[in-house]
Amino acid sequence: MTSIQKKVLLFLFLFLYSFPSSSEALPSVTADAVILIDADTGEILYERASMEPRPPASTTKIVTAILGYEMGDPEEETIVSQRAGTTGEASIHLFPGEKVTLGDLLTGALIRSGNDACVAIAEHLAGSEEFFTLWMTTKARLLGARSSQFYNPHGLPHKKHHSSAYDLAVIAYYAIQNPSFAATVKQKYGHLDHREGWPREIRSTNRLLWNYPYADGIKTGTTRAAGACLVASATKEDRHLIAVVLHSDDRVGDTMRLFEYGFALEAGK
Known part of the structure; x- marks a missing residue:
């Protein structure tokens, strides 16, 4: 290689690396599936x-x-019911025969991720989990979440139970428009004021609420198959974003980086 060729190569190297690549501007995210949307547009x-x-x-x-x-x-x-009161994994510790309001069940399902609360909701509204899940899938499809199929109301593993990051963003975008839903998912602590049993105060599973000042919801999820998941909402000034991370090694960090990326993009428009 001649000295002129070496100088040309050195010039090209310095020229190319004097500018950040587009990939460097993108958020560093560990999740397998990700989406970030502008919740207004x-x-x-x-x-x-x-x-x-x-x-x-x-x-x-x-x-x-x-x-x-x-x-x-x-x-x-x-x-x-007996079935609701004995549903395993995440729980608000309902017991068979306990009287509880639908409002407390919804609070328990969204804030503490109570699987037992979800079964009780399904049975109360539809008479059975099985019939309720038909409503769930139909509702999701009507909202535009066409990859989603639900076989239970809580998300415990089922081989045919699935959604996608895009679908969950569409669903979250719709859900957050409901004032009661939005008011519930932004709470760090919830109160089950109309139940007979314990506990009456519950703590949110969504650690993003403590770690990101603009966070205002929405819902975590964790199983071995799904990994750590988070559907999240954040509002900064007049900008509102929704992020979804599925099977993440750092769902809080991933989501914060997505939001910071999104807010910087929005501010530059």
Whole structure:
């Protein structure tokens, strides 16, 4: 290689690396499937594998809550069935025969991710989990979430139960328009004031609420198959964003980086 060729190569190297590549400007995200949308316009600001069907874990409960708020009265009282009271994993510790209002069930499902609360909601509104899940899938499809299929109201593993990052963003965009839903998911602590059992104060599973000042919801989810998931909302001044991360190694950090990226983009428009 001649000295002139070496100088040309050195010039090209310095020229190319004096500017940041477009990939360097993108958020560093560990999740397998990601989407970030402008919640006012619906514009997709960033995505990766967002249409891929994946297990959604407890982010499923967003759909359960939508139906609960739209089809029931929070003051309605129901009696917890044996099936609901013995549903495993995440729980608000309902017991069979306990009387509880639909409003407390919705709070318990969204804030503490109570699987037992979700079964009680389904049975109260539809008579059975099985029939309720038909409503869930139908509602999701009507909203434009066409990859989603629900076989339970809580998101515990089922081989045919799936959604996608895109679908969950569409569902969250719709859900957050409901004032009761929005008021519930932004709470760090919730109160179950009309139940007979314990606990009456519950703490949100969404650590983003403590770690990001603009966060105002929405729902976590975790199973072995789904990994750590988060559907999140954040509002800064007059800008509102929704982010979804599925199977993440750092769901809070991923989501914060997505929001910071999105708000910087929006500010530059």
